[in-house]
Amino acid sequence: MAAAARHARVAAPRYEEDARPGAPAYAYRAPHTRRRAAQRSRRTRAFVAFVVVLTVLAVGRVALSFAVVQKTLQTDAIVSEARGVGTRNDELEGTLADLGSTVRIRHIAESQLGLVDATHVAYPTPLLPRTITASEPGTETASVR
Numbered sequence: 001m002a003a004a005a006r007h008a009r010v011a012a013p014r015y016e017e018d019a020r021p022g023a024p025a026y027a028y029r030a031p032h033t034r035r036r037a038a039q040r041s042r043r044t045r046a047f048v049a050f051v052v053v054l055t056v057l058a059v060g061r062v063a064l065s066f067a068v069v070q071k072t073l074q075t076d077a078i079v080s081e082a083r084g085v086g087t088r089n090d091e092l093e094g095t096l097a098d099l100g101s102t103v104r105i106r107h108i109a110e111s112q113l114g115l116v117d118a119t120h121v122a123y124p125t126p127l128l129p130r131t132i133t134a135s136e137p138g139t140e141t142a143s144v145r
Contacts, residue, residue: 098104109115 106115
């Protein structure tokens with residue numbers, strides 16, 4: 001009889017209108033317990049959603065910081081390269097000025113090409129063609145123009 005009483009105590013629902021036929025006693029929940037469980041479930045979902053959103057924002061922040069660092073490094077590399085190109089350009093301009101100076105050109109012309117001053121050269125006088133003009137009828141004279 002003790003076993004039957006124990007079984008009867010476990011199987012008997014608290015409220016007869018809420019009891020489901022064939023459901024075990026531990027499956028029965030009172031209305032306020034169901035409400036509390038639903039609120040707990042909503043809070044849990046809200047907490048999980050909050051944690052997910054917070055995690056996504058944190059990952060986005062880290063990714064953005066990483067992108068900023070990468071762009072800063074690229075900008076520094078470009079600035080350094082621009083400075084190098086400017087320095088090389090200045091060197092080339094100096095070389096161009098040295099190569100284009102008249103003193104250097106004259107030295108190369110004298111040493112490699114055999115340039116001599118114009119005072120040492122004797123130029124022959126060019127021969128001009130002769131033209132015949134008649135000053136008087138019957139006499140012809142030659143003149144050089």
